[in-house]
Amino acid sequence: MREFGKIVIYGVGLIGGSFARALKAAGAVDEVVGFGRRPENLTEAVRLGVIDRVGTDPARELPDADLVLVATPVGQMSALFAQIAPHLGERTLITDGGSTKRGVVAAARAAFSGAFADGLARFVPAHPIAGTENSGAAAARADLFQGRKVVLTPTAENHAEAVARVQRAWTTCGAEVCRLTPEQHDRVFAAVSHLPHLLAFALVRDLAERPDAPLFFDFAASGFRDFTRIAASHPEMWRDICLDNREALLAEIETYAQQLREFKTALRKNDGAALETRFAVARAARRAWSEENIRQKSQAASTNKPCT
Amino acid sequence: MREFGKIVIYGVGLIGGSFARALKAAGAVDEVVGFGRRPENLTEAVRLGVIDRVGTDPARELPDADLVLVATPVGQMSALFAQIAPHLGERTLITDGGSTKRGVVAAARAAFSGAFADGLARFVPAHPIAGTENSGAAAARADLFQGRKVVLTPTAENHAEAVARVQRAWTTCGAEVCRLTPEQHDRVFAAVSHLPHLLAFALVRDLAERPDAPLFFDFAASGFRDFTRIAASHPEMWRDICLDNREALLAEIETYAQQLREFKTALRKNDGAALETRFAVARAARRAWSEENIRQKSQAASTNKPCT
Numbered sequence: 001m002r003e004f005g006k007i008v009i010y011g012v013g014l015i016g017g018s019f020a021r022a023l024k025a026a027g028a029v030d031e032v033v034g035f036g037r038r039p040e041n042l043t044e045a046v047r048l049g050v051i052d053r054v055g056t057d058p059a060r061e062l063p064d065a066d067l068v069l070v071a072t073p074v075g076q077m078s079a080l081f082a083q084i085a086p087h088l089g090e091r092t093l094i095t096d097g098g099s100t101k102r103g104v105v106a107a108a109r110a111a112f113s114g115a116f117a118d119g120l121a122r123f124v125p126a127h128p129i130a131g132t133e134n135s136g137a138a139a140a141r142a143d144l145f146q147g148r149k150v151v152l153t154p155t156a157e158n159h160a161e162a163v164a165r166v167q168r169a170w171t172t173c174g175a176e177v178c179r180l181t182p183e184q185h186d187r188v189f190a191a192v193s194h195l196p197h198l199l200a201f202a203l204v205r206d207l208a209e210r211p212d213a214p215l216f217f218d219f220a221a222s223g224f225r226d227f228t229r230i231a232a233s234h235p236e237m238w239r240d241i242c243l244d245n246r247e248a249l250l251a252e253i254e255t256y257a258q259q260l261r262e263f264k265t266a267l268r269k270n271d272g273a274a275l276e277t278r279f280a281v282a283r284a285a286r287r288a289w290s291e292e293n294i295r296q297k298s299q300a301a302s303t304n305k306p307c308t
Numbered sequence: 309m310r311e312f313g314k315i316v317i318y319g320v321g322l323i324g325g326s327f328a329r330a331l332k333a334a335g336a337v338d339e340v341v342g343f344g345r346r347p348e349n350l351t352e353a354v355r356l357g358v359i360d361r362v363g364t365d366p367a368r369e370l371p372d373a374d375l376v377l378v379a380t381p382v383g384q385m386s387a388l389f390a391q392i393a394p395h396l397g398e399r400t401l402i403t404d405g406g407s408t409k410r411g412v413v414a415a416a417r418a419a420f421s422g423a424f425a426d427g428l429a430r431f432v433p434a435h436p437i438a439g440t441e442n443s444g445a446a447a448a449r450a451d452l453f454q455g456r457k458v459v460l461t462p463t464a465e466n467h468a469e470a471v472a473r474v475q476r477a478w479t480t481c482g483a484e485v486c487r488l489t490p491e492q493h494d495r496v497f498a499a500v501s502h503l504p505h506l507l508a509f510a511l512v513r514d515l516a517e518r519p520d521a522p523l524f525f526d527f528a529a530s531g532f533r534d535f536t537r538i539a540a541s542h543p544e545m546w547r548d549i550c551l552d553n554r555e556a557l558l559a560e561i562e563t564y565a566q567q568l569r570e571f572k573t574a575l576r577k578n579d580g581a582a583l584e585t586r587f588a589v590a591r592a593a594r595r596a597w598s599e600e601n602i603r604q605k606s607q608a609a610s611t612n613k614p615c616t
Contacts, residue, residue: 199507286539
């Protein structure tokens with residue numbers, strides 16, 4: 001028997017679609033039903049075999065669903081949770097793919113409390129660290145989560161069995177599952193993900209709005225290409241992430257602006273030693289991170305050991 | 309007969325070593341002599357076949373050299389130009405690989421004026437847009453310049469024939485040669501290269517100096533990896549570039565800080581529309597750049613047409 005009978009996915013994009021593809025490839029699911037805002041994307045998802053059917057009525061699809069993945073931009077989750085809550089079955093597990101977790105957990109608490117037996121017990125928040133600048137069902141890949149981390153931020157209300165089964169769904173997709181509290185999660189990702197995205201968006205916009213922008217873009221090379229890859233990310237998705245995690249993000253911008261001021265002072269004073277020392281700290285840390293990353297990946301590949 | 313008899317390279321690193329390898333691979337040079345600060349790097353360069361000999365005495369190696377490439381960090385060029393000026397032959401061409409051009413041209417004017425027949429006529433400033441975060445002779449590759457742009461910033465003193473021959477050396481390496489004035493060059497690269505490097509160094513240092521840095525680095529993923537690749541760049545080289553181009557760079561930091569303030573205001577006001585609009589401008593510009601880049605590369609590959 002398969003691990004999951006019916007899975008329902010809200011938002012059949014890069015994350016939702018890849019989750020479906022990965023579980024299908026693993027033979028872990030009987031049927032995948034997809035809901036979404038853009039009918040043409042859902043049609044494409046069926047055509048590509050990402051989902052089996054397009055869902056139209058939550059009241060019909062949810063009561064017998066084994067697992068629901070909400071993989072919409074985080075700004076839509078609050079309304080969506082409220083919409084699906086009355087229709088969830090007594091055994092339906094729910095997880096999400098949101099890049100922020102405090103807001104998502106608060107929205108789940110508001111929507112799911114008392115809405116069905118066990119309340120919040122079966123909503124297990126997740127953040128798969130597998131985003132790319134691509135979006136839509138056509139970007140979905142069965143191997144997207146292979147060797148990637150998925151952060152679970154279980155709540156006090158969670159049943160241990162629900163957490164274990166949701167964890168199994170993500171590891172079946174090939175992911176390494178880690179755990180953080182929602183607060184830890186949002187603080188860490190404000191620094192290592194949300195801030196870099198904002199910085200890349202800001203740089204490209206800064207150039208794009210100059211009257212002689214083509215001259216600048218003409219000479220941009222591989223350093224610029226890699227630095228700004230994430231500036232091609234989904235604007236609505238990142239709007240929601242930034243708003244949802246704005247306190248942590250504002251604090252990160254402040255800290256970062258302080259770094260820039262230090263660099264400015266060093267430049268103004270022609271202080272080469274200060275610049276070089278700062279660059280060297282960054283280079284050493286970046287190289288150590290890169291080597292550790294390679295080491296961990298080869299270790300994970302050989303032992304398949306999750307990070308929890 | 310080969311295009312060049314003897315070539316002398318100062319600084320046998322990524323750029324200098326790749327220039328040697330590319331001209332050797334093209335059969336365009338008889339002998340390559342390398343000078344440098346680190347004897348172990350020069351020994352390695354001979355062992356790897358990047359250069360034929362280690363130079364010890366400029367007075368012996370320079371008079372019969374056809375071409376000298378100065379590929380040291382730009383901060384060393386002023387002293388180096390003064391050191392080599394008295395020994396250059398009457399027909400010796402000189403070019404450089406510096407990432408800034410106004411300062412390099414000023415240093416060349418100071419060192420080469422009246423130092424040998426034709427004065428500055430045969431110093432043709434160049435900036436190959438082919439840096440990576442790797443350095444040293446071991447990083448040198450014959451195909452490093454293939455399809456990459458090299459910006460020449462010829463001076464008023466240059467002989468047309470000297471410019472043509474230096475251009476030929478770079479195109480023989482596989483590069484597309486473009487021309488800018490030194491001022492245009494420095495303004496453009498402050499924005500598309502020097503600022504992004506500074507921003508990446510600043511982000512990694514910001515994280516590296518936190519007491520709980522490992523927690524942050526643990527969850528950094530592919531967006532972070534690409535955004536910060538250039539933060540592993542050579543600290544001394546980038547110190548020199550930043551100092552040499554500090555006025556343009558300070559202006560760019562100012563403009564960028566203004567972008568960040570706009571984002572901060574939008575976040576503080578919870579102004580999702582402002583964020584999304586700015587992100588969308590950036591995404592559209594980044595995608596257009598990426599597509600134009602791919603188009604140009606395939607066009608250049610099929611027609612081998614230089615950008616001048």
